[in-house]
Amino acid sequence: MTRNILFVFVLLAASPALALNPGPYAKGKTRLSLGLGSNSDGDIAAGAGFGYFIYDGLMAELDANYWFGSDPTQWSISPGARYVAWFIPVVKPYAGVHYRRIFVGDDNVDIVGGRLGAYTVLGNAVIGGGVRYDKVLDCEGDSCADWFPELSIGIVF
Numbered sequence: 001m002t003r004n005i006l007f008v009f010v011l012l013a014a015s016p017a018l019a020l021n022p023g024p025y026a027k028g029k030t031r032l033s034l035g036l037g038s039n040s041d042g043d044i045a046a047g048a049g050f051g052y053f054i055y056d057g058l059m060a061e062l063d064a065n066y067w068f069g070s071d072p073t074q075w076s077i078s079p080g081a082r083y084v085a086w087f088i089p090v091v092k093p094y095a096g097v098h099y100r101r102i103f104v105g106d107d108n109v110d111i112v113g114g115r116l117g118a119y120t121v122l123g124n125a126v127i128g129g130g131v132r133y134d135k136v137l138d139c140e141g142d143s144c145a146d147w148f149p150e151l152s153i154g155i156v157f
Helices: 002-018
Strands: 030-038 044-055 058-068 074-084 091-104 107-122 125-136 145-155
Touching: 030 058, 030 145, 091 125, 107 145
Parallel strands: none
Antiparallel strands: 030 044, 044 058, 058 074, 074 091, 091 107, 107 125, 125 145
8 A cells, every 4th residue: 555655756756757748849938941943944943931829839930931033022921830749759840721821922822721640859950841731712613722842851959
């Protein structure tokens, strides 16, 4: 009986150390991102983004992009939300939704979509990969939706 009481006492005393830690996905953490790329037409795209974890694992995000060299001028803004299953060991799946508004000259394109993938934390690095689905609204035909690969590498401070 005494041994059982001692075991329960040790377990309770150690429980804060055993608690799961959301790490870089904890409430109040932020994400800042910068990106640079190009398309098959040779246009250069630059982007920036901000995310804030409003709850452990749940991030509200806002991203913006600008295409240099495109004619007409193009830029976009994209709010979204993403959930990271931070409590799963090693590989942490994520799922998200987004809306994107692309401003092309005097026209606008509205896109809705989602993403699925996974992250892993290696020391101070976060590495992720997955897929993104985009569906162009007010579009008819076969080229109104598409899948894109995603790859990300981040540093945690």
